[in-house]
Amino acid sequence: MSLIYGPDQVKAWDAYTIEHSPISSLDLMERAAIACCKKLIGSYAFESISLVCGKGNNGGDGLAIARILSERNYKVTVFICDYTPNSSADFAANLERLPTTVERIHLNEGDVINFESDLLVDCIFGAGLDRPIENYIAAIVANMNQSGIPIVSIDLPSGLYLGSNTENDLVNVIKAASTFSFQIPKLPFFFAEYAPFVGHFSVLNIGLSTEFKGPSLATYIDRTEIQLKPISDFSFKGTKGYLTVIAGSGHMIGAALLCCQAAFKTGCGYVGLISNKAALVPLATSLPEAIWIGENPTQVPNKTTAIAIGPGLGKSDLAKQRFKLALQFDGPLVIDADALNLLAEDPELINQLPKGSILTPHLGELKRLIGNTNRPEQLLEKQRAFSIKHGIYIVQKGAYSKLTTPSGNLYINSSGNVGMATAGMGDALTGIIGSFLAQGYSPQEAAINGVYFHGLAGDHAALRKGQIGLLTSDVIQALPAVLNGL
Numbered sequence: 001m002s003l004i005y006g007p008d009q010v011k012a013w014d015a016y017t018i019e020h021s022p023i024s025s026l027d028l029m030e031r032a033a034i035a036c037c038k039k040l041i042g043s044y045a046f047e048s049i050s051l052v053c054g055k056g057n058n059g060g061d062g063l064a065i066a067r068i069l070s071e072r073n074y075k076v077t078v079f080i081c082d083y084t085p086n087s088s089a090d091f092a093a094n095l096e097r098l099p100t101t102v103e104r105i106h107l108n109e110g111d112v113i114n115f116e117s118d119l120l121v122d123c124i125f126g127a128g129l130d131r132p133i134e135n136y137i138a139a140i141v142a143n144m145n146q147s148g149i150p151i152v153s154i155d156l157p158s159g160l161y162l163g164s165n166t167e168n169d170l171v172n173v174i175k176a177a178s179t180f181s182f183q184i185p186k187l188p189f190f191f192a193e194y195a196p197f198v199g200h201f202s203v204l205n206i207g208l209s210t211e212f213k214g215p216s217l218a219t220y221i222d223r224t225e226i227q228l229k230p231i232s233d234f235s236f237k238g239t240k241g242y243l244t245v246i247a248g249s250g251h252m253i254g255a256a257l258l259c260c261q262a263a264f265k266t267g268c269g270y271v272g273l274i275s276n277k278a279a280l281v282p283l284a285t286s287l288p289e290a291i292w293i294g295e296n297p298t299q300v301p302n303k304t305t306a307i308a309i310g311p312g313l314g315k316s317d318l319a320k321q322r323f324k325l326a327l328q329f330d331g332p333l334v335i336d337a338d339a340l341n342l343l344a345e346d347p348e349l350i351n352q353l354p355k356g357s358i359l360t361p362h363l364g365e366l367k368r369l370i371g372n373t374n375r376p377e378q379l380l381e382k383q384r385a386f387s388i389k390h391g392i393y394i395v396q397k398g399a400y401s402k403l404t405t406p407s408g409n410l411y412i413n414s415s416g417n418v419g420m421a422t423a424g425m426g427d428a429l430t431g432i433i434g435s436f437l438a439q440g441y442s443p444q445e446a447a448i449n450g451v452y453f454h455g456l457a458g459d460h461a462a463l464r465k466g467q468i469g470l471l472t473s474d475v476i477q478a479l480p481a482v483l484n485g486l
Contacts, residue, residue: 062123240269252312415455419467
């Protein structure tokens with residue numbers, strides 16, 4: 001897992017690396033520029049390139065990139081935004097190093113700009129920006145956006161803030177095709193509202209110190225620290241957990257089946273289903289390993305070690321009775337879909353949720369539950385506050401699913417792809433998380449493992465079958481492969 005930092009900590013990380021490693025700030029900039037050049041050459045076919053530079057360290061990165069590319073016989077043009085007579089020391093040093101063969105154009109107010117290269121690189125402002133772009137720099141940004149030339153932003157699109165963009169008007173922001181981020185992804189990359197500016201992002205390792213520790217905004221979930229419990233040679237179905245699934249009604253029996261199947265594929269020993277009798281035949285034919293518990297039992301089976309409730313549940317009186325049955329269970333719960341809608345309609349039920357429950361809403365369900373906001377950061381803060389207040393875990397499903405915990409921590413998932421935007425994916429996730437809970441993982445472990453392996457199975461399935469036309473059943477079938485490290 002990687003920590004995601006805000007602007008102050010990113011600056012402190014650079015300083016810490018320079019102080020504790022045998023490297024100068026100028027050499028660290030050179031390392032970053034080399035990484036950018038490799039990524040540019042590997043990602044784009046171009047002969048000519050224009051770099052639009054501010055006069056801070058982001059502009060210094062651009063000048064170093066320009067020098068390295070010119071030495072490799074690319075036609076390079078550097079545009080320098082003269083918004084101030086001053087510049088950073090590293091910018092000035094790289095300006096001195098720039099070969100005379102590189103064309104330099106200084107941009108001032110009123111200048112007519114004509115970009116004619118194959119590729120544009122945005123190096124105007126970086127992580128330190130904390131106010132909207134205005135005046136003639138705004139005109140430069142507009143000209144770049146309207147040029148029709150692909151734009152690559154270095155570290156962060158100019159005009160976008162590294163931390164919260166709640167107070168950013170977003171009027172004058174570079175619309176990049178790609179963003180090359182140094183060392184870690186940045187928080188704005190994970191919100192759909194900022195995707196038109198970020199484009200596709202890549203993270204470039206520039207060798208910042210691994211010893212640096214500072215207060216972070218979030219933790220980025222990746223494979224490096226995901227741990228599965230070892231399975232004893234003497235394990236049997238009774239030691240691998242019993243997940244009771246309360247799901248499916250009417251024409252939504254399929255949601256229950258997907259949930260149950262995902263639970264089994266994630267390693268659960270038993271999966272029992274509370275659902276309508278209409279589930280009996282499809283359950284017997286498509287998933288004979290599962291147990292049909294009944295339509296409206298007075299209690300869940302004694303063997304139950306976790307409950308997953310909600311997929312296709314409906315909002316009938318019977319559905320409400322089943323929900324109350326789940327709330328009586330003295331064990332971990334994962335709550336999804338219609339069960340979340342029942343919570344939103346009856347806030348008193350929220351106070352009855354056992355501490356440590358896991359809620360898995362998509363964006364619409366989340367807004368019904370906690371209310372809407374103008375910007376995604378505000379919604380995420382409301383989600384965090386809701387988790388803390390009620391002592392629960394909330395997974396905001398979608399691209400880069402976001403998990404908030406009762407202690408106020410934020411985790412952002414790295415796995416998954418757009419092919420997973422199809423019916424039933426959330427039902428599978430509920431089964432996966434429920435399976436981890438039933439197997440004895442803590443709620444936090446179950447939620448983190450659940451979103452990560454769900455997305456990883458989606459990535460594995462997409463490699464085999466492609467993103468277009470990917471089915472939830474394809475993802476479920478890929479679960480054993482990713483869980484077994486295959």
